[in-house]
Amino acid sequence: MRILDRARELFAEKGFERTTIRAVAAAASVDPALVMQYFGSKRELFGQAVQVLPAPLTATDTEALVDQLLASLGLKLGGLPEGTLAVMRSMLTDQAAADHIRVALGRQIAGVGAALPADEDPELRAALVVTALLGVTIGHQLLGLTSLREASADRIAALLRPAVKALAGPPE
Incomplete structure (x- = not known):
């Protein structure tokens, strides 16, 4: 969870292109290899970090x-x-x-x-x-x-x- 939290912060601040696995690992105080072990790639990390479900509409009129x-x-x-x-x-x-x-x-x-x-x-x-x-x-x-x-x-x-x-x- 700490890795995803730091990844969300960095992707939000810098975007996909300028965020690195090393930067995410450093922000989460873990080894970059651990980030790769859990997420496989920067693309996979990004995909999991940005998952947000919209609230359903409940209006009737x-x-x-x-x-x-x-x-x-x-x-x-x-x-x-x-x-x-x-x-x-x-x-x-x-x-x-x-x-x-x-x-x-x-x-x-x-x-x-x-x-x-x-x-x-x-x-x-x-x-x-x-x-x-x-x-x-x-x-x-x-x-x-x-x-x-x-x-x-x-x-x-x-x-x-x-x-x-x-x-x-x-x-x-």
């Missing part, structure tokens, strides 16, 4: 769904698990990280799409909601955009609510 989606944004702005940060930081430079994000986002999009009215393009509308929230999260957590960092999660959610509601509600 559009208003509750919007509330739940915006509440999850508040949690993301408050801080993401290091495994998630590691994947996000690595997704543009490492194909495996990009694949991992694509699968995770696909699950989230499917979950949101299933909760939307099926009238018209629920999967596309879900993809727009999920990626809009992802963009805000990236701007806040990874890029540290001042306007996002200085605004409260409640203020950001209030400004996003009409757009998320428009995408989540039945098409007009």
Whole structure:
């Protein structure tokens, strides 16, 4: 567990490319051979370090769904698990990280799409909601955009609510 914890921290801070087995081993106060024995490769270590399961949607109507989606944004702005940060930081430079994000986002999009009215393009509308929230999260957590960092999660959610509601509600 100590090795995975240190690996999550380093992958979150430096990304996949700049994190080494030696650095993980040193941070965990173990021999690099032990890391290799348990995980086999840097790729396997990364895969185990970044495993995060999204919370299932439980909303039963559009208003509750919007509330739940915006509440999850508040949690993301408050801080993401290091495994998630590691994947996000690595997704543009490492194909495996990009694949991992694509699968995770696909699950989230499917979950949101299933909760939307099926009238018209629920999967596309879900993809727009999920990626809009992802963009805000990236701007806040990874890029540290001042306007996002200085605004409260409640203020950001209030400004996003009409757009998320428009995408989540039945098409007009």
